[in-house]
Amino acid sequence: MDELIKRAKELLEAGTVKVVIGYENGSADKTRALFAIEPKDADKLIFDSRCVMNLATYITKAEVKGKGKMAITATLPVMRAIIQLASEFQVNDSNLLVLGITPESKMIEFKDLAEVEAFVHKYTIEIEAKYSEKLEKLDKMTPSERWSFWIEELSPCFKCYACRAACPMCYCHKCTVEFNQPQWIPVPSHDLGNLEWHMMRAIHLAGRCIDCDACYNACPLGIPLNLLTKRMLIDAKEHFGGYQPSIKADHLMSTYKPDDKDNFIM
């Protein structure tokens, strides 16, 4: 991505931005986040198919935000996350410049977040076929089969909270799991603690998750926890007519329609 490196250098040299967030080579053939502050740091920037981590998770962090205006290399899921964060007043035009990378691996620099939104809206959020198959299989099970499936799947979880750290939407300074008065989520990673943590995560992401799979990619145990958020995404579509992050709109769970349909309230 010579173009990307060139542009990052220009921005840093001119002082337009104080930090460029991108990917660099990490250990064991993996990529990691790069925070380029000096123009020469930008030489390390890379972009390839291994770059799956959602960089938008860093733009809400005080250590990064505090440096001044940020520029971020953003793939489509990252751009979606940025728009969702903008709608939640976490970022705005004055502190973020988006260097977009299209699904065709072309670089486009966006003038402002409204342009990013227009770009993002060209693509709908689709659940990948391999996941919809899994979801369908789960839907066909009886509730108690699903219960055993989830208790089994969640049992290896040792609550490292990598899913939370990787998620761009999990930016609360104090997360529910850190509250101990009252203790909402049991601290130990036994079946109940794991179940409640993952339920809480899924419900807090309902109507906000942009389906980037960062949580799943970050999980050291490969727990299919993204199935939970995907389920929420499908339900949001089914009940509240689709979901696409938008700067001006309220997210689905903070708004309502007087004629929302339900079929279970007596």
Next chain:
Amino acid sequence: MAEFEPKIVAFVCNWCTYAGADLTGTSRIKYASNVRIVRFPCTGRIDYMLLVKAFDEGADGIIVSGCHPNDCHYTSGNFHARRRWIMFRSLCDFIGIDIRRIKFSWVSAAEGAKWADIVNSTVAAIRELGPYEEYQKVAKKPVKEVING
């Protein structure tokens, strides 16, 4: 052991269902005594985690009830709650929590008889389903013997 008496926790709003349950009493309508009512300012205040906690603590069934749509004391609390219930119920179903054990209803302050019906039908349904052993096994709390509901 005596016949299984389900433990039901009811999360109700102050303005409609709680007043409705009060009316059930003042109208001298008899209904099952298995229900423990927890009063909230509004259905919008009923955090889904509280429902989960009720199961943790050994509830066999849950009733969540508030004002009919458009009747909320705070204008829109129940509309927000409804969206949350839709998503929460679906998540519970997906995780495998028995959603037959969670009943949602709208009961106004004038519907004392409806409240009695809802409690009675829920208790009957839960009695049929039996204790929620599946969840209690995971929650690993000692199941105490229920004395007369």
